[in-house]
Amino acid sequence: MAETERGxxxxxxxxxxVVRHWTTADQAxxxxxxxxxxxxxxxxxxxxxxxxxxxxxxFIERCRKRSADPRYGAWAIERRxxxxxxxxxxxxxxxxxxxxxxxxxDGEIEIGWHLHPDSWGQGIATEAARAVLAKGFxxxxxxxxxxxNPDNTRSAAVCRRLGMTCTGLTDxxxxxxxxxxxxxxxxxxxx
Numbered sequence: 001m002a003e004t005e006r007g008x009x010x011x012x013x014x015x016x017x018v019v020r021h022w023t024t025a026d027q028a029x030x031x032x033x034x035x036x037x038x039x040x041x042x043x044x045x046x047x048x049x050x051x052x053x054x055x056x057x058x059f060i061e062r063c064r065k066r067s068a069d070p071r072y073g074a075w076a077i078e079r080r081x082x083x084x085x086x087x088x089x090x091x092x093x094x095x096x097x098x099x100x101x102x103x104x105x106d107g108e109i110e111i112g113w114h115l116h117p118d119s120w121g122q123g124i125a126t127e128a129a130r131a132v133l134a135k136g137f138x139x140x141x142x143x144x145x146x147x148x149n150p151d152n153t154r155s156a157a158v159c160r161r162l163g164m165t166c167t168g169l170t171d172x173x174x175x176x177x178x179x180x181x182x183x184x185x186x187x188x189x190x191x
Contacts, residue, residue, distance in 0.1 A: 030056035087115035
């Protein structure tokens with residue numbers, strides 16, 4: 001894989017973006033991304049904004065662990081024109097059962113995105129997600145899910161732009177009620 005100008009390993013590129021591994025040099029931007037409540041409110045079982053810059057270092061380490069298998073990961077989305085990290089894109093196995101991440105996996109794969117507010121409304125989530133879906137399907141996946149807070153209208157709009165189908169509410173993951181979207185490889189290939 002190629003490296004970006006900052007030395008981070010690129011996973012893929014699009015016209016405007018580089019999807020790459022998070023590095024320790026990204027700690028300040030990770031904190032800037034996950035410290036606003038307007039971002040954090042949509043994330044996790046019990047949403048919590050980062051309050052200490054050291055939390056960003058732990059976040060980057062978790063991303064590295066989630067990216068150990070080259071098929072999956074939690075990667076930085078870097079703008080090619082400015083080198084600024086716009087957010088995170090992830091393609092990871094959904095946790096089985098209570099969602100604590102310690103249980104056996106049931107084979108279902110989640111795509112997700114978290115963008116800094118300065119990158120909202122620019123099509124970045126859709127562009128990055130479309131490329132990551134293509135990567136997942138090229139790596140052999142047959143179906144990919146997105147699960148999101150039912151009130152997260154911005155992410156729901158991204159799911160619709162990606163051609164994902166809403167299958168309703170579920171409480172299968174992360175210990176909370178979420179809206180589930182799905183898309184299959186055959187649906188993408190038919191376009």
